Amino acid sequence: MTSISIEGYVSLEHARREWSAVFERTWLLVCHRSRLGERGATTSDLGRTRVLVVAGPGGEARGFVDACPVGGGRLEAIGLPRGAVACRHGGTWTLDGAATGRCDAPLVSVRVGSAGGYLWASLGREAPSLETYLGTLPALIDRLGLGDYTLTRDLSIEVDCNWKVLAEAFNEGYHVPSTHPELADLIDFSRAHIAVDAHHNQVLQPLLGLRPGETMGPALAGMLAELGVDAKATPREGLVSAVRARIEAMGWDTSALDDDTLTQNYTINVFPNVSFSGLLSHRHFLSRFRPHPVDPERSIYDFQELIRLPRRQTQPAPVLEHLRYGERSVSTTIDQDLANCVAVQAGLRSHAVRSRGIVLGALERGVAHLHETLGRYLAAPSPG
Amino acid sequence: MAAHANDELCSDAFRRLEWERLWTRTWLLAGAASDLRQTGDRFTFEVGAESILVTRDGDAVRAFYNVCPHRGRRLVDGGCGHARAMRCGYHGWTFRLDGSLAFVPSRETFAEPDLAERGLAPVACEVAGGLVWIHLAPSPPPLDAFLGPVRALLERYALETFDVREHKRVELACNWKVALDGANESYHAALVHPQNLGVLDEVNTTVEHFGDHAREIIPFGVPSPNAPDGQRVTPELAAFLAEAGLSPGAFEGRAGEARRAVQLALRARAAELGLTALDDDQLTDDHNFFLFPNVILNVFARTLIVVRHLPHRTDPERMVFDQMQLERRRPGATPPARPATATVRSGTGALGPVVEQDAVQFARVQESARSIAFRPPLLGGREDRIARMRRALARHLAEPESPR
Numbered sequence: 177m178t179s180i181s182i183e184g185y186v187s188l189e190h191a192r193r194e195w196s197a198v199f200e201r202t203w204l205l206v207c208h209r210s211r212l213g214e215r216g217a218t219t220s221d222l223g224r225t226r227v228l229v230v231a232g233p234g235g236e237a238r239g240f241v242d243a244c245p246v247g248g249g250r251l252e253a254i255g256l257p258r259g260a261v262a263c264r265h266g267g268t269w270t271l272d273g274a275a276t277g278r279c280d281a282p283l284v285s286v287r288v289g290s291a292g293g294y295l296w297a298s299l300g301r302e303a304p305s306l307e308t309y310l311g312t313l314p315a316l317i318d319r320l321g322l323g324d325y326t327l328t329r330d331l332s333i334e335v336d337c338n339w340k341v342l343a344e345a346f347n348e349g350y351h352v353p354s355t356h357p358e359l360a361d362l363i364d365f366s367r368a369h370i371a372v373d374a375h376h377n378q379v380l381q382p383l384l385g386l387r388p389g390e391t392m393g394p395a396l397a398g399m400l401a402e403l404g405v406d407a408k409a410t411p412r413e414g415l416v417s418a419v420r421a422r423i424e425a426m427g428w429d430t431s432a433l434d435d436d437t438l439t440q441n442y443t444i445n446v447f448p449n450v451s452f453s454g455l456l457s458h459r460h461f462l463s464r465f466r467p468h469p470v471d472p473e474r475s476i477y478d479f480q481e482l483i484r485l486p487r488r489q490t491q492p493a494p495v496l497e498h499l500r501y502g503e504r505s506v507s508t509t510i511d512q513d514l515a516n517c518v519a520v521q522a523g524l525r526s527h528a529v530r531s532r533g534i535v536l537g538a539l540e541r542g543v544a545h546l547h548e549t550l551g552r553y554l555a556a557p558s559p560g
Numbered sequence: 561m562a563a564h565a566n567d568e569l570c571s572d573a574f575r576r577l578e579w580e581r582l583w584t585r586t587w588l589l590a591g592a593a594s595d596l597r598q599t600g601d602r603f604t605f606e607v608g609a610e611s612i613l614v615t616r617d618g619d620a621v622r623a624f625y626n627v628c629p630h631r632g633r634r635l636v637d638g639g640c641g642h643a644r645a646m647r648c649g650y651h652g653w654t655f656r657l658d659g660s661l662a663f664v665p666s667r668e669t670f671a672e673p674d675l676a677e678r679g680l681a682p683v684a685c686e687v688a689g690g691l692v693w694i695h696l697a698p699s700p701p702p703l704d705a706f707l708g709p710v711r712a713l714l715e716r717y718a719l720e721t722f723d724v725r726e727h728k729r730v731e732l733a734c735n736w737k738v739a740l741d742g743a744n745e746s747y748h749a750a751l752v753h754p755q756n757l758g759v760l761d762e763v764n765t766t767v768e769h770f771g772d773h774a775r776e777i778i779p780f781g782v783p784s785p786n787a788p789d790g791q792r793v794t795p796e797l798a799a800f801l802a803e804a805g806l807s808p809g810a811f812e813g814r815a816g817e818a819r820r821a822v823q824l825a826l827r828a829r830a831a832e833l834g835l836t837a838l839d840d841d842q843l844t845d846d847h848n849f850f851l852f853p854n855v856i857l858n859v860f861a862r863t864l865i866v867v868r869h870l871p872h873r874t875d876p877e878r879m880v881f882d883q884m885q886l887e888r889r890r891p892g893a894t895p896p897a898r899p900a901t902a903t904v905r906s907g908t909g910a911l912g913p914v915v916e917q918d919a920v921q922f923a924r925v926q927e928s929a930r931s932i933a934f935r936p937p938l939l940g941g942r943e944d945r946i947a948r949m950r951r952a953l954a955r956h957l958a959e960p961e962s963p964r
Contacts, residue, residue: 516649535631
């Protein structure tokens, strides 16, 4: 039996400790770099804290806690790129956070960094540099070319479950054959390469239908068609090079992209609450699991879809949506995952689960790893 | 007990105490036996944070915590269903009707040499009086001792031949005891339910106590002394006569004769309708049972209304009102299809006029219970069932803690 405290999914006291011991001591994903966009500023709710990120004069990102340090209330970036930060009480600050107006206290600054096409923030002073914290992940993310992708859909869904229930679903592929039967002919979930490090983990699973002798399902055929590859007319052994040729024809450099990466479904789980996944170097998904600020039994599930478009094409603005789970369907796969998560949270309240705990198999190594890492942060004064 | 008069209706600590010492230490009515006719039939019963899964497996009726022992997902959706095995929708773990583990996908990826102890966690379950009962304690006292004489009284009705024709659940804005108190006295009926005064006599009733349980016999087909015109045939009395095959027009001006006429009409068809075991008063009257802690059974000759007053999962100021209407199946008739359990909202009329009228009063009581001016209720003679219920509750809450 894996020792995972069920109290951790329902207790407000635990959620508060988790926020200060984990979320304030790690690097948290803020947003896709494109969101900083032309205005040069963006805000992001990370859970119990909102941050304001502005582009400094040299284009570098600077972060602040999104609250007036004197009277509270949100901040606003004005007159960018050479601009300033203001609040509703008439306070103003330079982009270094120095007060220049009526609210006479500096802004609370937040370390912000850029990696893998995304902006990241560290709320506390304890976290190591972003580079140290992410380790080899940025190189991996760069190899996948995620910085080249266009954000097409950005959803936030309030779900009735603890954020860890969501994170667990994305930290294992064991549920996929049962929960997502429609993916059974796309990805071979009986095999997985799982790699865990001090914080993060990575799961690689082969796509089905690219190798000689494998049957190709409609999902993969459809995705190939989207890329302009006719699966029927292309011999099996030529498929991978055909995909590569299409990506190059769109104007992208594929020299860093190895065949293995092209033929696998990859999942990268960044501690504590982000999961990247994608396939064919064409479609890419990001999931973020934000704790609700006051309710341990709720969380915000952020889902982003990215796609590789021709290099010179004008980038369309992403579709932004905020909703509550159950309001309407989001996608078959996400509907299935969220239904499980809500049902897990309901089950975790039961005496039967509290008294007997849960059990994890080898294909759920990522779930155990998530809890081991959380446990280290919660136990240690400085987990490093 | 309660430090303040309103604690028992508003305090979260009191709600938790009730959970630990009442709900997990008493037999609870989980459902109707007629919902479990064939092997594989099942229903769920939700109480507080728990969902209990009840299944028929051959001659046995079994109950389990409705959670998958792998990762804790709710195993089956709420309501009724039928399946020979129960499969978790998350990872595909599959269980037999006896709760044992039948299949684990990629079994070899689990280190445990024996996953047998990962079967469904059982819950004590018994069938009596055509009703299914569960108990959340590991070694509960016998159900017979709990029901006492009530069991034989219910058995006369052969409730296992009653089919669920409607099942509604609604969240009400009051503590579960506020609604139960309303059901435990008919003193409010003259003012709150005036439409029924032409068809029932809520004053001249007979109450009998059986331990913590009680039965109140409420004569039907006879106008209340509170009815403004006792001999008028109201629409409610007309419906009551028509259900027995009698013409309402024939009773205009002599409504007081309706009860006996209905008894004679049903007696004449007793064999056809399956009513031969019942006395004449049972053919018309509401044998209204209160079964401690939370059940009201309105038992009529051909109809049964089951009301369960259930605590909200987290909020002492909310409750779940669960009402099932059952009808006696004629001898030899085919059981009708079981309607789905519907979750409805109060104030929409979905609960019928009587419950909607009550829900308004319940919400007002709960609102005033929050006031510092709230005092313990002053109970009259016709509200004695409320006082007795509170004494039984206090006795439960005073019992020392025993580990579950």
